[in-house]
Amino acid sequence: MTAYEIALIPGDGIGTEVTPAATAVLDAAAARHGFELAYTDHPWGCDHYAETGRMAPEDFLDTLSHSDAILLGAVGRHDVPDHISLWGLLIPIRRHFRQYVNLRPVRLWEGVPSPLKDVTPADLDMVIVRENNEGEYSEIGGRLHRGTEQELAIQEAVFTRIGTDRIIAYAFAQAEARSKRICSATKSNGIIHTMPFWDERFAVAREQHPDITAEQVLIDALCAMVVLNPGRFDVIVASNLFGDILSDLAAAAAGSIGIAPSANLNPEHEAPSMFEPVHGSAPDIAGQDLANPIGAVWSAAMMLEHLGEQAAADAIMAAIGATLADPETRTRDLGGTASTAAVTEALVARV
Numbered sequence: 001m002t003a004y005e006i007a008l009i010p011g012d013g014i015g016t017e018v019t020p021a022a023t024a025v026l027d028a029a030a031a032r033h034g035f036e037l038a039y040t041d042h043p044w045g046c047d048h049y050a051e052t053g054r055m056a057p058e059d060f061l062d063t064l065s066h067s068d069a070i071l072l073g074a075v076g077r078h079d080v081p082d083h084i085s086l087w088g089l090l091i092p093i094r095r096h097f098r099q100y101v102n103l104r105p106v107r108l109w110e111g112v113p114s115p116l117k118d119v120t121p122a123d124l125d126m127v128i129v130r131e132n133n134e135g136e137y138s139e140i141g142g143r144l145h146r147g148t149e150q151e152l153a154i155q156e157a158v159f160t161r162i163g164t165d166r167i168i169a170y171a172f173a174q175a176e177a178r179s180k181r182i183c184s185a186t187k188s189n190g191i192i193h194t195m196p197f198w199d200e201r202f203a204v205a206r207e208q209h210p211d212i213t214a215e216q217v218l219i220d221a222l223c224a225m226v227v228l229n230p231g232r233f234d235v236i237v238a239s240n241l242f243g244d245i246l247s248d249l250a251a252a253a254a255g256s257i258g259i260a261p262s263a264n265l266n267p268e269h270e271a272p273s274m275f276e277p278v279h280g281s282a283p284d285i286a287g288q289d290l291a292n293p294i295g296a297v298w299s300a301a302m303m304l305e306h307l308g309e310q311a312a313a314d315a316i317m318a319a320i321g322a323t324l325a326d327p328e329t330r331t332r333d334l335g336g337t338a339s340t341a342a343v344t345e346a347l348v349a350r351v
Contacts, residue, residue: 003036004307007067007272009089011045013281014291015073021293021344022071022300025319028351029304029312040067046077046085046281055088061096069303070274073296076281087139094132097271099264100163101170102130102240103302104247104278111325112255112334116227123231124254127178129171130243132264134163135194137240159194159239164201170267171237172209178234184216185238185246198239219246226250251278256333258292259324261299263306273306275299289339292331294320297347319350 006026010019023039030037042063044056055075057063064070070093075085093099108114108124116124140156168184175182184202188195199216206214217225219242225232226246230253238246251260260278277295285291301316323329329346330336338346 018296072276102132135240
């Protein structure tokens with residue numbers, strides 16, 4: 001029987017509630033489809049930082065390297081600055097393990113209300129492919145003359161040909177497998193060096209895929225179009241910053257960021273990939289059995305797909321659809337009254 005080593009990082013806030021929900025559903029799927037999952041729990045995050053001054057132990061990357069995949073809940077605490085929580089844990093994992101693809105599927109599920117007028121599930125089903133290792137989220141830059149009138153801050157964006165080509169190639173592969181439509185997010189009218197470079201590399205890939213309908217749209221107009229006409233888009237490829245913002249916007253259009261999943265992928269399987277819901281630690285509802293576990297469970301299904309357990313992933317996705325379609329098993333963010341535990345029980349039963 002195939003067995004997988006899964007590193008769990010529940011993190012902070014509702015992360016410690018949705019991660020056990022995801023593992024309960026995973027265990028049900030594993031039992032049904034004939035494989036095993038062995039979990040190692042790592043109590044890292046902002047609570048760990050408050051106690052030790054670090055988000056994780058010094059050797060945490062070596063520890064994680066022995067796993068087949070990483071499942072993360074959420075990180076964040078009101079008294080820990082966000083740049084510390086992000087750069088102390090998530091970004092080192094993404095970069096050390098060359099998780100250069102951030103894959104964020106977005107869909108409107110049957111029964112889930114969208115804030116967009118007259119939008120149906122047939123109108124909103126897309127995947128956002130976000131570059132995950134470079135771009136606008138670099139460590140290059142600094143600040144000078146702090147606390148004075150001459151204070152300044154410089155942040156450099158880094159776009160390499162290797163990094164740009166591989167994320168665009170991955171996005172075109174997604175388009176080949178879906179509806180053969182792709183859109184590139186750009187801002188080459190205002191960002192004079194990196195975005196024209198991005199456009200040039202997209203044009204090269206476009207020539208290599210003549211069967212794909214490809215377009216590029218300025219990011220500000222693209223945000224408006226996703227709201228006004230989401231059915232226009234199927235695969236969107238974007239830089240680190242643009243993809244980050246756009247995927248949260250699209251998730252909100254699909255009803256709730258609480259159901260949004262993501263995968264930080266090393267597509268070559270040379271290192272473990274990491275899977276996490278898009279939502280944060282939500283300290284305002286933590287510990288109250290109110291968190292929506294769907295984002296974590298959907299992320300777990302993406303993990304199984306990446307590991308090659310497609311049938312089990314499909315079963316989880318079917319359970320998500322049935323659970324969201326039932327008003328009795330929707331959490332408060334979706335207009336329902338179900339608790340985290342109730343939704344988890346429903347998912348397990350339907351898997």
